[in-house]
Amino acid sequence: MSPAIQTERLCKQFGTVEALREASLSVAEAELFGLIGADGAGKTTLLRILATLLVPDSGKATMLGLDTVAGYREIRTRIGYMPGRFSLYQDLSVEENLNFFATVFGATVEENYNLIRDIYAQLEPFRKRRAGQLSGGMKQKLALCCALVHRPELLLLDEPTTGVDAVSRQEFWQMLQRLKAQGITILVSTPYMDEAVLCDRVAFMQEGRILAIDTPQGITKLFTRPLFAVRGSDRHKLIAELRSYEHARSAYAFGNSVHYTDARETADPSELASWLRSRGFDDATVERIAPGIEDTFMALMEEKPKELADG
Amino acid sequence: MAEAVIQTEKLTRKFGSFTAVDEISFSVASGEIFGFLGANGAGKTTAMKMLTGLLAPTSGEATVAGFDVYRETESIRRNIGYMSQRFSLYDDLTPRENIRFFGGIYGLGSSELREKGERLLDSLDLQESADTRLAALPLGWKQKLAFSVALLHEPKLIFLDEPTGGVDPVTRRRFWDMIYDATDRGVTVFVTTHYMDEAEYCDRVSIMVDGRIAALDTPAMLKKQFAAETMNEVFIQLARPAKRGEG
Structure with a gap:
């Protein structure tokens, strides 16, 4: 079976900043895959290339078997992307945002409602409220609904739990598990090391590089x-x-x-x-x-300069 | 018991019919690291705004660094340090310019500022990058600089609002080394965080739920009280039944 996501030696530079340095990874269909790293590690750049919003300087990426540069039109109709910054229409209501995103993708909320029902049920009491007036946790749930409303095969989520309290984070990950169970491939980035154990596999990222890729259990063997x-x-x-x-x-x-x-x-x-x-x-x-995930990440971070010094 | 640097008595803030902060009473002792936790929407930000003199309370009493939160907000702002992930330094200025700008705002004289500024750049090992725009520096460096700048006028009390959000785990711990160093010099620290392991690093922790302080004690006592292994479990037990926040 061909991977849902595949990248080969992706590089991207902004001015003098090397945002991505030869990042290679592959994500299987229906896998829940985590990109773990701090701000500036390159997570957002990688996700934006995969979302066909950025073109890499070199290297190659495919999504659902399609090249992210040549096949961007088709990719966009088949994936859902939730950017790190809240990007829904603040002046539209919850319901209007959802209808808008469904319409853009030629879908209707009704036909795909079963996919979002669990999440949307919590938003229902506020469906007439403007998105800008929602709390942080609710905004995130709405953003996830909008990214799902056209029934994508693959989801890209950029730090959906950053700045969210521990209870809402736990709920959000339970939602991701349910989506995965329905066969949706999920690539999610997070700065929280404790969320790594909730993924099938993770990639540790630091300064544009992928330090390691493995299952949460396997990766700690590197320590x-x-x-x-x-x-x-x-x-x-x-x-x-x-x-x-x-x-x-x-x-x-x-x-x-x-x-x-x-x-x-x-x-x-x-x-x-x-x-x-x-x-x-x-x-x-x-x-x-x-050793736990965080011990391992820290050890790899500190070892990296030596090993890669002449690389 | 050491003198209280923060003291509140039934401090309350309403917005229309909504009570954001509901009669919170607590005190923070001099030299203490006080963790101020709560779910999104629990009222932490509103409480912090009152304590830093940015928002008048609706009722109740509070003194911060010995000054009254109703009448002496200007003195409060002069006698505290404040740093958050969202508001810290100017990205378009260099470290040296940021030090001069914020030092000036806090009322430091030019010779004092020059001397302190240079000492600060030395101690942070930032001399080489002192004239580089901040935007080009790693986030970890910026946070250390922001923390030091917030202490430049030698306040007795510093407010840290999610100071470690988004940084890598090593940098996050180095930041806590700096917090401990500051408390060794007698600074009182009032800190919010979403990292529950950091709650363990505080002397005492309060957890807000629906505008009230639902628990306040040392991490060890809280874990005992809630029969929990970690502060994360304590937090989830308390915050899960929260009624508001969402919506």
């Missing part, structure tokens, strides 16, 4: 060094102390503990614990842990 969770009072002093340890590679706050990475191939948590006690951290505990 190979010893990782310990260290707990103790006065976290700030504890972090500083850990960074001064001769074998330390990094020490970062992680929720209620500090994640310490050792620079050696193997390391013993009890050795670190006794060193901490010798430094006056009497209550410090050290425990070996398995």
Whole structure:
């Protein structure tokens, strides 16, 4: 089966900024694929090329088997795109926006209503309200409805959950799971590492490059060094102390503990614990842990300059 | 207990028949990192506007840095720092120009400003880029600079409104290193965030739901109270039944 999305060594430069550097990935049909990275990583540029809104400087991309440059007209009728910035008509009501987008694509809300029913049900009480007057969470739901109303085969979502609270984020991802179950391919970007585990596969992006692609479980195998969770009072002093340890590679706050990475191939948590006690951290505990997505992303970020220095 | 830098008593703001902030009472001690969480639409922004002297309350009392939020808004604004992801520095100015501009607004004299500005550029390792337009600098650098500029006039209290939105996980943690450094110098920090792991880095956390403070305690006590493993679970338990926000 040919992939729903395929890119080969995509490059895009804006002035002196290399927004995308040889980005290659492929997304299977009905896959929920996440682009994970911070602002400026190149996520939006990649999505805009795939949405046929930008032409790459070099490299090639296909969507549903069609070239994004030569086949842009057909691609546009078969995909849904939700840009990062709210781009519906603020002066039109909820209902008017939805009808407008359906009409543009030659569809009607009625014929595709079953696809959006779950999401639209929450908007129904406000259907006469102007889009500009909706709360952030509601705007996002409306934008998703408008991107879906012509029943696209593939959805491109640019940071749909940025700035949204934890409850609405959870609800949004549940909606994406339901859409995937209906066979829709979804490529979604996010700066939130915890959302990566909700994807079938993810690509880590940093400074225009794709650092790694794998399943959320598989990608953490790239983290190979010893990782310990260290707990103790006065976290700030504890972090500083850990960074001064001769074998330390990094020490970062992680929720209620500090994640310490050792620079050696193997390391013993009890050795670190006794060193901490010798430094006056009497209550410090050290425990070996398995790396998570965020640990892995951070490790890859920090390793990247060396590995790619001559690339 | 240390002196309170923020003290509110039944602070309320209504817009027509809608009560955005509903009788919130809390205090923030000097030197504390106070996390101010809430769902979208819970009333956080309105509360922050009142505390920073940008919006008059409808009723209730509050003092910020010792000044009254009704009558002494000008003094409040002079004695606090403020930084948000949306409003920070001017992209079309260089770091040096931004420092001069904001330092001037905060009433620093020109010689003091020059000296502090240079020291700041040194400490942030920004001398090489001091005359480059801000737009060309990485987001992480901009955020560090914005934070430092907001502290240039040495306020006792700084408000940080989602300061780490959109940055990579390493930069996000370096930013918290800066927050800790500031508290070591005695600065009180009032911070909002959507990253629940950052709630763990606060001394105390309040969670707003439907205009009220639904919970306020240390992260450890909140997790205990709600029998939760993480602050994310605490937040979701509290915010899920919220009635408004949406719509």
